[in-house]
Amino acid sequence: MPKTIPVDTNDFRVELCDDGVAEVILGEPGVMPTTSVTGHGAIAVIWPRLAAEPGVRSILVRSEGKGFCAGGHAELVRQMLDSAQHRARVMREARLLVQSMVDCDLPIVSAISGAAVGAGAAVALLADVSVASHTAKIIDGHTKIGVAAGDHAAVIWPLLCGMAKAKYHLLTCAPLTGAEAERIGLVSLAVPEAELQHTARRIAKELAAGSPAALAHTKRSLNHWLRAAWPAFEHSLALEMIDFAGSDAREGLAAFEERRPPRFGT
Template sequence: MQVDTEDFRVALGDDGVAEIVLGTPGTMPTTGVRGHAALGTLWPRLAVEPGVRSVLVRSEGKGFCAGGHVELVAQMLGSEAERMRVMREARQLVQGMVDCDLPIVSAIHGAAVGAGAALALLADVSVAARSAKIIDGHTKIGVAAGDHAAIVWPLLCGMAKAKYHLLTCAPLSGEEAERIGLVSLSVPDDELQARARQIALELAAGSPSALAFTKRSLNHWLRAAWPAFEHSLALEMIGFAGSDAREGLAALNERRAPRFGSAP
C-alpha cells in the first residue's frame, strides 16, 4: 500500500495490524499539505486492504503529532481555495475514521495537538502515556475549535470539561485525560507501545463482523452530532480568513502572547 507523504508511513503486518506511523525519530510530527490530504483518503483504503483486521496509530517522533504544519496554516490564511481544500480534507479525515469498519487504536505519547488530537481521540480505543499532553489548541491561534472537537469531546468527557479545555486550551496529561473519560486508558510511559499493540492484536483476532457492527452502531452517537461538527468546521475556516488568525500565527512564530481584537 503506497502513501505519498513524508508526514507518516503505513506498515502492513502479517498479524492483521496495519500501523500508521507518524513522524521520524527525533522530530515532532506535523501534518503538512500532502500529509493532511493523505490522512483524509487513507481510511477507506485501509478498510478494503486484504489481511488488515485492525489499525494502530502511533508515532516515532518526539510527540504524537503537533497538528497542522506552520506552512499549511500560512497557506490557509492567504487563500480561500486552500481553506476550502483543508475543510474538505478535515471532513474526510473525521468521516473516514467514523465510517471505517476496522477497529482503530491510538498510542499517544508527548504532545497531541489539533489534527494530532483528532487522530488520537477519534480512535475506537485510545491509549495515552501518563505524561502525554493533549491540547486542542485552536482558540489559541484565533480560530474556532473545529476539526473533531464538537463531534467527540462532549460525548467523551461531558460538556463542562469539553468547554473548559476547548475554550482555554488547557493541556491534559494522559492520566487526567483518562480520569475525565477523554481517553480509554492511561499507562506508564514505558508500557505505552506494547499495551497499544496488544489491544490492536486482540482486536485483529476478533470477529470482524461483530467488531464492525458494534463500532458502526456505537458511532451513530457521533453521526447524531454531525451537524455540530459541520458547523464548527465551517466557522473554523471563516476564522482563518480573519485578523485574529493572522495575529495568532504571528504570535506563535514570534513566541509571544497574541493580541486579539476581533468581535464575533
C-alpha cells in the same frame, strides 16, 4: 518483515503486519510530527484504503517522533490564511478525516505519546480505543491561534468527557496529561510511557483476532452517537474556516512564531 504500502506524503508510513494489524506510523525518530500540506490530505484517505486492504483486521496509529503529532505545519496554516481556495481544500480534507475514521469498519487503536495537538489530537481521540502515556500532553489549540475548535472537537469531546470539561479545555486550550485525560474519560486508557507501545499493540492484535462482523457492527452502531452530532461538527468546521480569513488568525500565527502572547481584537 512487514509489508509497506506507498502513501503520498512523508508525514507517515504504513506497515502491514502478519497478525492482521496495519500500523500507521507518524513522523521520524527525534523529530516532532506535524501535518504538512500533503499529509493533511493523505491522513484523511488512509482509513478506507486500509479497510479495503486484504488481510487487515485492525489499525494501530502511533508515532516514532518526539510526540504524537503537533498538528498543522506552519505552511499549511499560512496557505489557509492567504487563500479561500486552500481553506476550502482543507475544510474538505478535515471533514473527510473525521468521516473516514467514523465510517471505517476496522477497529482503530491510537498510542498517544508526547504532544497531540490539533489534527494530531483529532486522530488520537477519534480512534476507537485511545491509549495515552501518563505524561502525554493533549491540547486542542485552535482558540489559542484565533480560530474555532472545528476539526473534530465539537463532534466528540462532549461525548467523551462531558460538556463542562469540553468547554473548559476547548475554550482555554488548557492541556491535559494522559493521566488526567483518562480520569475525565477523554481517552480509553493511560499507562506508563514504558508500557504504551506494548499495551496499544496488544489491544490492536486482540481486536485483529476478533470477529470482524461483530466488531464492525458494534462500532457502526456506537458511532451513530457521533453521526447524531454531525450538524455541530459541520457548523464548527465552517466557522473555523471563516475565522482563518480573519485578523485574529493572522495575529495568532504571528504570536506563536514570535513566542509572545497574542493581541486579539486589535
